Amino acid sequence: MEFLVRTVNLLPADTDPSERDRLRKGxxxxxxxxxxxxxxxxxxxxxxxxxxxQLYEAADATExxxxxxxxxxxxxxxxxxxxxxxHPQEQ
Amino acid sequence: MEFLVRTVNLLPADTDPSERDRLRKGxxxxxxxxxxxxxxxxxxxxxxxxxxxQLYEAADATExxxxxxxxxxxxxxxxxxxxxxxHPQEQ
Amino acid sequence: MEFLVRTVNLLPADTDPSERDRLRKGxxxxxxxxxxxxxxxxxxxxxxxxxxxQLYEAADATExxxxxxxxxxxxxxxxxxxxxxxHPQEQ
Amino acid sequence: MEFLVRTVNLLPADTDPSERDRLRKGxxxxxxxxxxxxxxxxxxxxxxxxxxxQLYEAADATExxxxxxxxxxxxxxxxxxxxxxxHPQEQ
Amino acid sequence: MEFLVRTVNLLPADTDPSERDRLRKGxxxxxxxxxxxxxxxxxxxxxxxxxxxQLYEAADATExxxxxxxxxxxxxxxxxxxxxxxHPQEQ
Amino acid sequence: MEFLVRTVNLLPADTDPSERDRLRKGxxxxxxxxxxxxxxxxxxxxxxxxxxxQLYEAADATExxxxxxxxxxxxxxxxxxxxxxxHPQEQ
Amino acid sequence: MEFLVRTVNLLPADTDPSERDRLRKGxxxxxxxxxxxxxxxxxxxxxxxxxxxQLYEAADATExxxxxxxxxxxxxxxxxxxxxxxHPQEQ
Amino acid sequence: MEFLVRTVNLLPADTDPSERDRLRKGxxxxxxxxxxxxxxxxxxxxxxxxxxxQLYEAADATExxxxxxxxxxxxxxxxxxxxxxxHPQEQ
Amino acid sequence: MEFLVRTVNLLPADTDPSERDRLRKGxxxxxxxxxxxxxxxxxxxxxxxxxxxQLYEAADATExxxxxxxxxxxxxxxxxxxxxxxHPQEQ
Amino acid sequence: MEFLVRTVNLLPADTDPSERDRLRKGxxxxxxxxxxxxxxxxxxxxxxxxxxxQLYEAADATExxxxxxxxxxxxxxxxxxxxxxxHPQEQ
Numbered sequence: 001m002e003f004l005v006r007t008v009n010l011l012p013a014d015t016d017p018s019e020r021d022r023l024r025k026g027x028x029x030x031x032x033x034x035x036x037x038x039x040x041x042x043x044x045x046x047x048x049x050x051x052x053x054q055l056y057e058a059a060d061a062t063e064x065x066x067x068x069x070x071x072x073x074x075x076x077x078x079x080x081x082x083x084x085x086x087h088p089q090e091q
Numbered sequence: 092m093e094f095l096v097r098t099v100n101l102l103p104a105d106t107d108p109s110e111r112d113r114l115r116k117g118x119x120x121x122x123x124x125x126x127x128x129x130x131x132x133x134x135x136x137x138x139x140x141x142x143x144x145q146l147y148e149a150a151d152a153t154e155x156x157x158x159x160x161x162x163x164x165x166x167x168x169x170x171x172x173x174x175x176x177x178h179p180q181e182q
Numbered sequence: 183m184e185f186l187v188r189t190v191n192l193l194p195a196d197t198d199p200s201e202r203d204r205l206r207k208g209x210x211x212x213x214x215x216x217x218x219x220x221x222x223x224x225x226x227x228x229x230x231x232x233x234x235x236q237l238y239e240a241a242d243a244t245e246x247x248x249x250x251x252x253x254x255x256x257x258x259x260x261x262x263x264x265x266x267x268x269h270p271q272e273q
Numbered sequence: 274m275e276f277l278v279r280t281v282n283l284l285p286a287d288t289d290p291s292e293r294d295r296l297r298k299g300x301x302x303x304x305x306x307x308x309x310x311x312x313x314x315x316x317x318x319x320x321x322x323x324x325x326x327q328l329y330e331a332a333d334a335t336e337x338x339x340x341x342x343x344x345x346x347x348x349x350x351x352x353x354x355x356x357x358x359x360h361p362q363e364q
Numbered sequence: 365m366e367f368l369v370r371t372v373n374l375l376p377a378d379t380d381p382s383e384r385d386r387l388r389k390g391x392x393x394x395x396x397x398x399x400x401x402x403x404x405x406x407x408x409x410x411x412x413x414x415x416x417x418q419l420y421e422a423a424d425a426t427e428x429x430x431x432x433x434x435x436x437x438x439x440x441x442x443x444x445x446x447x448x449x450x451h452p453q454e455q
Numbered sequence: 456m457e458f459l460v461r462t463v464n465l466l467p468a469d470t471d472p473s474e475r476d477r478l479r480k481g482x483x484x485x486x487x488x489x490x491x492x493x494x495x496x497x498x499x500x501x502x503x504x505x506x507x508x509q510l511y512e513a514a515d516a517t518e519x520x521x522x523x524x525x526x527x528x529x530x531x532x533x534x535x536x537x538x539x540x541x542h543p544q545e546q
Numbered sequence: 547m548e549f550l551v552r553t554v555n556l557l558p559a560d561t562d563p564s565e566r567d568r569l570r571k572g573x574x575x576x577x578x579x580x581x582x583x584x585x586x587x588x589x590x591x592x593x594x595x596x597x598x599x600q601l602y603e604a605a606d607a608t609e610x611x612x613x614x615x616x617x618x619x620x621x622x623x624x625x626x627x628x629x630x631x632x633h634p635q636e637q
Numbered sequence: 638m639e640f641l642v643r644t645v646n647l648l649p650a651d652t653d654p655s656e657r658d659r660l661r662k663g664x665x666x667x668x669x670x671x672x673x674x675x676x677x678x679x680x681x682x683x684x685x686x687x688x689x690x691q692l693y694e695a696a697d698a699t700e701x702x703x704x705x706x707x708x709x710x711x712x713x714x715x716x717x718x719x720x721x722x723x724h725p726q727e728q
Numbered sequence: 729m730e731f732l733v734r735t736v737n738l739l740p741a742d743t744d745p746s747e748r749d750r751l752r753k754g755x756x757x758x759x760x761x762x763x764x765x766x767x768x769x770x771x772x773x774x775x776x777x778x779x780x781x782q783l784y785e786a787a788d789a790t791e792x793x794x795x796x797x798x799x800x801x802x803x804x805x806x807x808x809x810x811x812x813x814x815h816p817q818e819q
Numbered sequence: 820m821e822f823l824v825r826t827v828n829l830l831p832a833d834t835d836p837s838e839r840d841r842l843r844k845g846x847x848x849x850x851x852x853x854x855x856x857x858x859x860x861x862x863x864x865x866x867x868x869x870x871x872x873q874l875y876e877a878a879d880a881t882e883x884x885x886x887x888x889x890x891x892x893x894x895x896x897x898x899x900x901x902x903x904x905x906h907p908q909e910q
Contacts (some may be wrong), residue, residue, distance in 0.1 A: 001092075001151035002226065003174070004235060005321065013894040031271060044184065044266040047884040048824065048898030052269060053186060060092035060151070061174040065320040075286040079321030083094070083152040083174045084226040084235060089213055093317065095326060096230065104439040122362060135275065135357040138425040139369065139432045139443030143360060144277060156229040166195040170230030175317040178325060180304055183820075183879035185902070187685065242820035242879070243902040247684040257650040261685030265822070265880040265902045274365075274424035276447070278503065333365035333424070334447040338502040348468040352503030356367070356425040356447045366499065368508060377621040395544060408457065408539040411611040412551065412625030416542060417459060419497075448499040448508060453486055456547075456606035458629070460776065515547035515606070516629040520775040530741040534776030538549070538607040538629045548772065550781060559712040577817060590730065590812040593702040594642065594716030598815060599732060630772040630781060635759055638729075638788035639863065640811070641872060668908055681821065681903040690823060690903060697729035697788070698811040720731070720789040720811045721863040724871060726850055733867065793866040803832040807867030 002041070003064055004082040005054040011076040026072035039067050093132070094155055095173040096145040102167040117163035130158050184223070185246055186264040187236040193258040208254035221249050275314075276337055277355040278327040284349040299345035312340050366405070367428055368446040369418040375440040390436035403431050457496070458519055459537040460509040466531040481527035494522050548587070549610055550628040551600040557622040572618035585613050639678070640701055641719040642691040648713040663709035676704050730769075731792055732810040733782040739804040754800035767795050821860070822883055823901040824873040830895040845891035858886050 011020065034040040042055040058064035061081070068079055102111065125131040133146040149155035152172070159170055193202065216222040224237035240246035243263070250261055284293065307313040315328035331337035334354070341352055375384065398404040406419035422428035425445070432443055466475065489495040497510035513519035516536070523534060557566065580586040588601035604610035607627070614625055648657065671677040679692040695701035698718070705716055739748065762768040770783035786792035789809070796807055830839065853859040861874035877883035880900070887898055 001153070003320075004226075028271060043269045043271055044186075045269045045881075045884055046900075047265055047267040047822075047880040048887045048896075048900045053264075053266060061176040061320040062092070062318075064174075065176040065318055068321045077321075081174060081319075081321045082235075083155075083172060083229055085152040085156040085229040087225045087227045087234060089210060089225055094229075095317075119362060126362075134360045134362055135277075136360045136426075136429060137445075138356055138358040138367075138429040139441075139445045144355075144357060152229040153227075156227060159230045168230075172228075172230045173326075174320055175326060176320040178316045178318045180301060180308075180316055183881070185684075243684040243904040244682075244820070246902075247682055247904040250685045259685075263683075263685045263902060265883075265900060267880040267884040274426070276502075334449040334502040335365070335500075337447075338449040338500055341503045350503075354447060354501075354503045356428075356445060358425040358429040368499075392544060407542045407544055408459075409542045409608075409611060410627075411538055411540040411549075411607040412614045412623075412627045417537075417539060446508075447502055449502040451498045451500045451507060453483060453490075453498055456608070458775075516631040516775040517547070517773075519629075520631040520773055523776045532776075536629060536774075536776045538610075538627060540607040540611040550772075574817060581817075589815045589817055590732075591699075591702060591815045592718075593640075593698040593811055593813040594705045594714075594718045599810075599812060628781075629775055631775040633771045633773045633780060635756060635771055638790070641863075665908060672908075680906045680908055681823075682906045684902055684904040689906060690901075698813040699729070701811075702813040718811060719872075720792075720809060720866055721872060722789040722793040722866040724862045724864045726847060726854075726862055731866075789866040790864075793864055796867045805867075809866045 001058060001060065002084040003056045003058060003061075004084055005056050005064075005068070006046075006080045006082075007052045007054065008078040009050040009073060009076060010078055011050075011073065023072050030071050034067055034070075039064075092149060092151065093175040094147045094149060094152075095175055096147050096155075096159070097137075097171045097173075098143045098145065099169040100141040100164060100167060101169055102141075102164065114163050121162050125158055125161075130155075183240060183242065184266040185238045185240060185243075186266055187238050187246075187250070188228075188262045188264075189234045189236065190260040191232040191255060191258060192260055193232075193255065205254050212253050216249055216252075221246075274331060274333065275357040276329045276331060276334075277357055278329050278337075278341070279319075279353045279355075280325045280327065281351040282323040282346060282349060283351055284323075284346065296345050303344050307340055307343075312337075365422060365424065366448040367420045367422060367425075368448055369420050369428075369432070370410075370444045370446075371416045371418065372442040373414040373437060373440060374442055375414075375437065387436050394435050398431055398434075403428075456513060456515065457539040458511045458513060458516075459539055460511050460519075460523070461501075461535045461537075462507045462509065463533040464505040464528060464531060465533055466505075466528065478527050485526050489522055489525075494519075547604060547606065548630040549602045549604060549607075550630055551602050551610075551614070552592075552626045552628075553598045553600065554624040555596040555619060555622060556624055557596075557619065569618050576617050580613055580616075585610075638695060638697065639721040640693045640695060640698075641721055642693050642701075642705070643683075643717045643719075644689045644691065645715040646687040646710060646713060647715055648687075648710065660709050667708050671704055671707075676701075729786060729788065730812040731784045731786060731789075732812055733784050733792075733796070734774075734808045734810075735780045735782065736806040737778040737801060737804060738806055739778075739801065751800050758799050762795055762798075767792075820877060820879065821903040822875045822877060822880075823903055824875050824883075824887070825865075825899045825901075826871045826873065827897040828869040828892060828895060829897055830869075830892065842891050849890050853886055853889075858883075 011023070031040055031043070039057055040054060041057055044053045045051070046053060056064055056067070058067060064081065068074060071077070102114070122131055122134070130148055131145060132148055135144045136142070137144060147155055147158070149158060155172065159165060162168070193205070213222055213225070221239055222236060223239055226235045227233070228235060238246055238249070240249060246263065250256060253259070284296070304313055304316070312330055313327060314330055317326045318324070319326060329337055329340070331340060337354065341347060344350070375387070395404055395407070403421055404418060405421055408417045409415070410417060420428055420431070422431060428445065432438060435441070466478070486495055486498070494512055495509060496512055499508045500506070501508060511519055511522070513522060519536065523529060526532070557569070577586055577589070585603055586600060587603055590599045591597070592599060602610055602613070604613060610627065614620060617623070648660070668677055668680070676694055677691060678694055681690045683690060693701055693704070695704065701718065705711060708714070739751070759768055759771070767785055768782060769785055772781045773779070774781060784792055784795070786795060792809065796802060799805070830842070850859055850862070858876055859873060860876055863872045864870070865872060875883055875886070877886060883900065887893060890896070
């Protein structure tokens with residue numbers, strides 16, 4: 001099942017640069033794992049914002065939550081999840 | 092997977108009573124089938140409104156949409172769907 | 183450039199079935215053309231609603247508008263368009 | 274009477290881990306008591322968020338408030354309460 | 365248990381005056397009964413609007429819904445219900 | 456003239472307990488005075504929140520503001536005020 | 547006491563011109579009476595809209611409602627009323 | 638002074654094509670006059686919608702309202718007006 | 729040209745009292761100057777809030793912004809500005 | 820392609836004046852470069868707010884994001900981006 005996921009990164013602007021860098025690298029590494037596992041299918045940036053739109057594939061909302069919560073930036077992320085149904089034109 | 096479903100019934104107030112009655116009976120009959128199939132797990136009325144809160148179990152959003160669209164009142168229903176994840180306290 | 187497009191179909195519930203059918207077939211035929219042209223990349227149904235989420239590729243907002251306005255259901259569609267930027271992780 | 278309760282946990286991301294752990298354990302212990310008392314009937318996680326949806330049974334809003342305020346995380350919780358009426362189909 | 369109830373009357377402006385009059389008289393008569401039964405405790409007009417704020421006493425949301433749905437204007441009313449808890453200062 | 460007043464208490468969760476206690480006692484004492492003066496007619500708790508709904512009687516908005524601003528918690532309160540008109544059924 | 551009043555005129559665009567004209571003339575005549583009575587103190591147009599901002603003086607919300615409801619366009623008006631308190635700088 | 642103006646065209650989808658055509662031509666002709674007068678400085682389409690964003694120059698809100706109300710489509714337009722101040726970087 | 733201005737004062741509740749006092753006095757002195765200059769025509773308090781509604785007269789939005797930004801509290805003020813057009817009834 | 824960009828500057832009111840000054844100068848210098856490059860076409864101040872409306876020209880949302888993120892104030896800016904399509908009247 002596919003989910004449309006939106007994230008806004010609320011990490012404070014005055015966060016220590018090395019800590020921010022460490023989080024960003026960890027975020028990317030974990031995202032690469034989720035991509036390799038076929039869960040993170042697409043990732044876009046919202047222009048002008050520290051925010052993203054993502055397309056996820058997961059068995060259900062529980063598996064999706066586990067994936068999102070495994071990202072190092074999760075405690076600072078404001079995330080919304082929207083379930084997507086298959087459209088007849090794509091069946 | 093469970094979904095929280097909210098419905099608002101927008102059937103016009105001046106609908107012919109016999110047509111309204113026919114729709115209501117069909118709605119109930121189809122809801123009973125979904126209940127028997129284990130998909131419609133709970134159903135509440137929002138006090139003061141022609142609206143409901145429902146708890147559904149479905150394989151995914153596609154199966155859920157098919158169930159909702161099979162209800163006779165569907166063309167007049169404003170529906171929102173929220174995916175629910177299992178909470179660790181219930182595992 | 184990619185765009186996230188959301189549509190809500192406001193065609194009245196009491197539209198003549200044959201007219202509705204004619205519009206739906208025309209909608210699908212035109213969508214197939216946009217798909218073949220590489221503009222309509224993905225199409226999902228919003229569960230419980232006569233609404234969709236779509237992923238479009240277009241040169242700019244002007245080309246995108248022309249594509250959306252070419253669909254037979256356009257006069258009854260409420261559409262919102264969100265521009266998407268490439269994320270560094272996908273570059 | 275049943276109530277649909279939504280919670281968002283606003284405990285700051287930089288809270289001391291041991292304090293956070295202490296609060297979480299207390300939260301779970303108190304929730305288990307409310308569950309045993311028949312008040313907390315269901316508990317779901319909102320995917321992607323430190324938030325929940327809950328189904329409560331209480332005599333009235335005053336008893337419900339007392340239950341919610343007895344949870345150790347209450348001072349950091351943003352809570353909304355929605356009253357639910359029995360639907361004729363479940364009577 | 366007390367509930368704060370808000371109503372907006374959406375009866376069309378071009379409703380036949382005698383029908384409107386009939387509904388208003390029925391509305392008042394039924395409200396008087398609910399008042400006599402101790403359910404409708406206060407009733408205010410929202411200035412400038414065909415809308416009210418009401419204070420109800422009911423055993424639960426189910427009894428409240430039955431009372432509201434028994435009013436002749438109910439099909440044209442947009443109603444919201446808010447549960448109220450006793451405040452310690454009034455105990 | 457009556458006013459419906461809603462308050463949300465934004466006093467930080469980490470406020471010193473003795474200071475919080477002092478404010479609460481002062482709040483109650485001042486509320487009792489306003490009650491004795493016939494201004495604070497009813498007071499409810501919003502279940503699940505550090506928030507209230509209140510019914511005030513005041514000559515006008517200026518007198519009401521003076522009453523609200525005289526409460527010790529006022530600097531931490533988010534307050535909204537709604538004017539109420541007498542309904543013909545209560546005249 | 548002063549009130550800030552906002553109106554939006556929802557008279558349908560296809561109303562018969564002579565009926566519209568009759569309503570407009572009646573509206574102006576009644577507004578002139580309220581102005582002469584010292585109740586309607588200022589009247590502005592919201593640019594681009596069939597809407598106004600108004601400053602009223604009335605004993606209370608009940609008197610204000612009676613004034614607003616006496617205007618011929620009232621059944622088509624969406625009105626919001628905000629109570630204003632005297633500011634210390636104007637005392 | 639410059640204003641940012643947003644319009645949404647609410648002309649019903651089932652309007653007679655010849656009437657729609659007449660209105661569109663009149664709209665364009667009047668817009669050309671406002672452009673020639675230096676009032677309508679820019680005009681964009683909101684992609685996917687029968688809506689525009691416009692940049693106007695007018696002496697004040699009264700002159701702007703007169704210009705907008707002179708457009709043949711005005712009775713079906715939902716318009717919002719935002720005042721713009723000169724930015725120091727452009728002085 | 730007239731503008732309706734709304735302000736919310738976000739100065740933190742724990743600001744040093746002498747600093748707050750200094751700002752308030754400066755605010756009043758500057759407001760008196762704007763009043764004397766014919767720019768600040770009316771000033772109301774929003775009951776229950778540290779907020780105001782104001783009526784300004786200014787040549788345009790640029791002059792208005794300069795006036796608002798000259799007030800000592802400006803850095804802590806959340807301000808919204810609405811342009812007002814002359815209504816035919818006041819011409 | 821043109822974009823309408825709105826910014827709100829959330830730099831804390833108590834930021835060190837010299838740091839604020841350094842950021843402002845850097846902001847202006849970078850904006851001048853974007854202006855010279857033909858990307859920043861117009862810039863307005865929202866009256867009463869530390870906010871702007873901007874008109875940008877960019878190849879796509881990715882180039883626009885790079886431009887916006889290159890401004891020194893970017894970490895404190897809340898930015899929204901709206902895509903604009905060419906209107907037939909301007910073609």
